[in-house]
Amino acid sequence: MESHVVVIFPHPDDESFGTAGTIAKFREEGVPVTYLCGTLGEMGRNMGKPTFANRETLPQIRKQELIDACNVLDIDLHMLGYRDKTMEYEDRQEVAQHIKQYIEDIKPSLVITHYPGYAVHPDHNAMGAAAIEAIRMIDEAERPTVWTHAIANNRVDVLGEPDVTFDVLPWFDKKMEAVLAHASQAGGMLERFKSYEGPSADEKKAAQKRLGREQYYIWDFNKA
């Protein structure tokens, strides 16, 4: 069993869309989970549906949504204070040192982050790379296992099948509750999933199809 799981992503809602089922499963087993969230998603395009946020109110709204989602999932939260869409321009080493402090303090047995280069959003790629760099700097004997989340359409072609697959349907209601805590963001995304299935699609079924499985690649620190 894991002793502590640390999730490292840049945006409020990455934890819910990407990994809430995994988190819910660990919490059910009594494993503590901590989310290190890089930014407040200040530059998000979704302003709610119908819109209720604007560029200036969005940060505080998303901060509260993040807190609410973490309460739903019953996990600890640290906000790292970077700015949305700028993470790739930050000094990689500085971000890695910042993350490393949390890792050394919490001493997790497992870290979940984005797969650098295969996570589509530049912030995802940059934060995943910084997180992996942080863990690389930790003595091999002390290093947690790292699971990386890939999103790119070509992920399976290039990387092969993921090493870890969770069917999260047993925790799906919890996952959706966390997703929906991100009210300013969730509407647009859920609608998009539904649109893929056609006009008569059931919203929950459409969401299950897109969000019902969570998969990870185990990071190999020995590879080049």
Added chain:
Amino acid sequence: MEPIQIERVQEKLDSFVNRDVYIHIETTNGAYASHFDKSSYNVGAYVRNASIAFNQAKIVGDGHSYRVGLKMDKGWIYAEGLTDWTMHNGNQLLMAGHDREGRLMVALQISETPFDY
């Protein structure tokens, strides 16, 4: 935000003429554009808290979508596709263009105090 009322926005624009102001201007189609649609491109530009002054400002449009141009001593700033506006904290003029889904596509904001950074 609410749909742009051209006279009221023009009035606000005029109130910033020849003052030292901070500008936020951005346009984006999102970081996922080419992920969701191979034939589209990810494009965007963003400036936050550039310090400028303009001596003329005009809003032009067709009753739904508007353009705003600011004339400076040595150049221009303009934004196209603006649909909504609001005054934030009483003194920051926010204008934005949203798509059918309510997603922000373009924003132009003017304030005498810096935007949070």
